[in-house]
Amino acid sequence: MMLPPLREVIARHGLSASKALGQNFLFDEQLLDRIAAIPGSLAGQQVLEVGPGPGGLTRALLRAGADVTAIEMDRRCLPALAEVAEAFPGKLRVIEGDAMKIAPETLFTGPYAIVANLPYNVGTALFTGWLSGEAWPPQWTSLTLMFQEEVARRIVAAPDTPAYGRLAVLAQWRGTAKLAMKVHRSAFTPPPKVMSAIVHVTPADAPPGVSMRVLERVTEAAFGQRRKMLRQSLKGLPGALEALERLGIDPQRRAETLTVAEFVGIARLLTG
Ligand SMILES: C[S@@+](CC[C@H](N)C(=O)[O-])C[C@H]1O[C@@H](n2cnc3c(N)ncnc32)[C@H](O)[C@@H]1O
Numbered sequence: 001m002m003l004p005p006l007r008e009v010i011a012r013h014g015l016s017a018s019k020a021l022g023q024n025f026l027f028d029e030q031l032l033d034r035i036a037a038i039p040g041s042l043a044g045q046q047v048l049e050v051g052p053g054p055g056g057l058t059r060a061l062l063r064a065g066a067d068v069t070a071i072e073m074d075r076r077c078l079p080a081l082a083e084v085a086e087a088f089p090g091k092l093r094v095i096e097g098d099a100m101k102i103a104p105e106t107l108f109t110g111p112y113a114i115v116a117n118l119p120y121n122v123g124t125a126l127f128t129g130w131l132s133g134e135a136w137p138p139q140w141t142s143l144t145l146m147f148q149e150e151v152a153r154r155i156v157a158a159p160d161t162p163a164y165g166r167l168a169v170l171a172q173w174r175g176t177a178k179l180a181m182k183v184h185r186s187a188f189t190p191p192p193k194v195m196s197a198i199v200h201v202t203p204a205d206a207p208p209g210v211s212m213r214v215l216e217r218v219t220e221a222a223f224g225q226r227r228k229m230l231r232q233s234l235k236g237l238p239g240a241l242e243a244l245e246r247l248g249i250d251p252q253r254r255a256e257t258l259t260v261a262e263f264v265g266i267a268r269l270l271t272g
Pocket of ligand 1: 021022023024025026027050051052053054055056057071072073074077097098099100117118119122
């Protein structure tokens with residue numbers, strides 16, 4: 001069954017983009033196919049798509065051969081998604097709900113890739129949640145996520161750059177995060193105020209004996225006063241200054257100069 005163009009579907013279902021739900025839709029099929037190619041071959045793979053909207057990216061994932069489970073909280077989008085499901089029998093499962101309240105691992109028995117184009121605040125909260133799972137490696141094989149470009153740059157940032165901070169450390173300590181593609185604001189309907197970029201994350205071996213919660217506390221203290229030397233910013237964190245000494249990290253350094261591995265080293269000594 002041939003699917004009608006997305007613009008026609010939107011018009012037919014009266015799907016005006018909701019600002020409150022952060023809706024900016026993508027219609028360019030070539031661009032959507034390039035996004036669906038970022039996780040690698042999806043033929044026969046399980047994919048969780050969060051926030052499919054009217055289903056532009058969903059169609060591209062299905063064209064790539066994926067079995068898609070999609071969580072969408074705007075019920076106005078459900079008829080458009082039902083049309084997509086009809087065109088790809090048995091390949092699309094749509095769940096109406098809030099992705100913030102659904103643990104993805106409850107939806108799958110095997111591995112799955114996660115793909116999402118979400119509003120900024122929801123995307124960042126889900127992203128850090130998916131990265132902080134107790135079990136590692138996680139059941140997801142990769143994350144392909146659209147963010148505001150500025151946020152994407154903070155996720156992949158290297159030490160000693162202005163964008164380097166908590167988000168980079170939390171994203172990179174047990175995963176590899178890459179900037180996969182920039183997406184011009186004009187590609188969206190309606191266009192958002194800022195540029196977007198897609199980040200691709202794959203899980204790496206988890207350093208043993210480190211608690212995510214402790215790592216969060218260390219990065220919070222260190223980057224909370226990022227212009228200050230570590231001996232000042234980590235002063236209030238019991239055991240932190242001793243950890244610096246044991247690791248041979250100069251307490252006169254500033255947070256932005258520490259590598260992810262150095263942060264992990266400090267968190268390991270403070271864990272347990
Ligand atoms: C930026 S639009 C992207 C739509 C479509 N994927 C595309 O690329 O054209 C974000 C979508 O996420 C949905 N959404 C927002 N918050 C959500 C949440 N907490 N759970 C599930 N879906 C959500 C919105 O309703 C909207 O359809």
